[in-house]
Amino acid sequence: MHILDAVLILQALLGAFDNLWHHEWAARLPQRRGARRELALHAGREALYGALFLGLAWWSWHGALAVAVAAVLAVEVVITMTDFLEEDRTRQLPPFERWLHTVLTISYGLFLGLMAPRLLEWWQQPTGLAPAGRGLTSWLFTAMAVAVWAWSVRNALAVHRLGREAAALQEQPALPPVPRHAAAVLITGATGFVGQALVRRLRAQGRRLIVLSRDPRQARLQFGADIAVVGTLDDIAAETRIEAFVHLAGARVLGRPWTRARRRELLESRTRLTEQLHRLARRLERPPAVLVAASAVGFYGVPEAGVVCDERSPAQPGVFQSDLCAAVEHEAMRMEAVGLRVVRLRFGVILGRHDGAYPMQAFAARLGLGARLGDGRQPMPWIHLDDAVGFIDWALRRPDVRGAVNAVAPDRCSQAGFSTALAASFGRRAWMRMPAAPLRRLAGEMSTLMLDGQEVVAHIAQTGGFVHRFPTLAPALRELASHPRSAVRMSRSDGGRTADDAASM
Secondary structure: OOHHHHHHHHHHHHHHHHHHHHHHHHOOHHHOHHHHHHHHHHHHHHHHHHHHHHHHHHEEEEOHHHHHHHHHHHHHHHHHHHHHHHHHHHOOOOHHHHHHHHHHHHHHHHHHHHHHHHHHHHHOOOOEEEEOOOOHHHHHHHHHHHHHHHHHHHHHHHHHHHHHHHHHHHHOOOOOOOOOOOOEEEEEOOOOHHHHHHHHHHHHOOOEEEEEOOOHHHHHHHHOOOOEEEOOHHHOOOOOOEEEEEEOOOOOOOOOOOOHHHHHHHHHHHHHHHHHHHHHHHHOOOOOOEEEEEEEHHHHOOOOOOOEEOOOOOOOOOOHHHHHHHHHHHHHHHHHHHOOEEEEEEEOEEEOOOOEOHHHHHHHHHOOOOEEEOOOOOEOOEEEHHHHHHHHHHHHHOOOOOEEEEEOOOOOOEHHHHHHHHHHHOOOOOOEEEOHHHHHHHHHHHHHHHHOOOEEOOHHHHHHOOOOOOOOHHHHHHHHHOOHHHHHHHHHHOOOOOHHHHHOO
8 A cells, every 4th residue: 555545544534533533422513503614614624535535546637637636635725724713713622632633734734745746747647537446445445435425414414404493593583681680590511412402491481591611612602692601610700699500511421331431430520510519509699599400210220120210219339320320419419508409300311303312213213224122121211302401490490399300201111112113203113133242242331221221200290290291202203203493393382381381271
């Protein structure tokens, strides 16, 4: 393999890692309205890379065609420089991403230096395409071209979707300004999956919001000027009036293997911030009235078959997901000593169109690749995103609600039943089977999230009058499978009514 080919392959691999690790996993750019321009730049650059890979895979570009190749390389440089400026304007890059970008720049500079003599040689030839296949290397370049074009289309679709969402928001009536003296709700994890939906609901209610974000620039672009964004709780003055804390922040549980370091990261990403909220509550001249903290039904561990868990059911020490939830809830309960009413919401699997567990499963189901995991009999407690946000709003509004609250839909189902219903929402069948043994071997204890479940009932919500918008699975999945614009219209026709409003009617 020629060194030029090796450098281009290295550039492709580093770029793919940067896309997956930083843009997709860490920054979650396709879910951020403020990242539309950056995603558009990425889509354009990936389209050019695809053309470059395929063009260099099979042909030599002689004469005037060499100028076309040089133009593609030059445009890529311009796009990358513009992308650097856009990243600095819109988000705070972590050190490793900056280091990787530096390596990518050096690698691309090396590629240009090696490519220049070849372009000069081609330019001196009569204009035309000359076959230049190199066997396995050519096929590898072709595969990379297909992959990078697919990613370009994916980013372009994300730009289109985010633009459609922005247009839909602009069509809504302007919200009245929030009085600056009004008490605020402080939200951690507001740029995440549930947090974004919660911000929309509370802002529509006219509440004053303060958002804690590791990337204040991106958060300000995402939420607009009428929502206060802080990068650290130390930026909040002691005289600030805060009526409630909503703690949603935390690293994703499903993803990287649960190594010792990863378990520590999952725990500290939740408990350390709870400690900081505790210090803030003590520092404020008037402490908040309530803390609503996100936990999960994983608190119950892996119960025996047939055991139904309500809020009184115990944790299961020694099972990591149970230990994690118990530690999170223990830190939250310490806030009671400061005088806060503490509500610990134990969420089931939250189903939302653009993030969480639903999109990848929906993609597979749409292709007819819905699968039963293991024997499929494991319970799968679930809740629609609208109702997850409704639970938070309900907990904020109801002074009589405190302690653990199971936030799940009343319609209980198995994993096989969920997979069948999900496939049916797209007019497909779930015919595949995924044996349990390979999943347990590959994912280790993390496989319990997929192969073991909890039969959970929301006893507190049922007795407290909470009204689900989506109490049963099939209508929830049909709504998620519908066109996003029609879903926005459906949400508007609901009038922003909360579960608490419904309960009072």
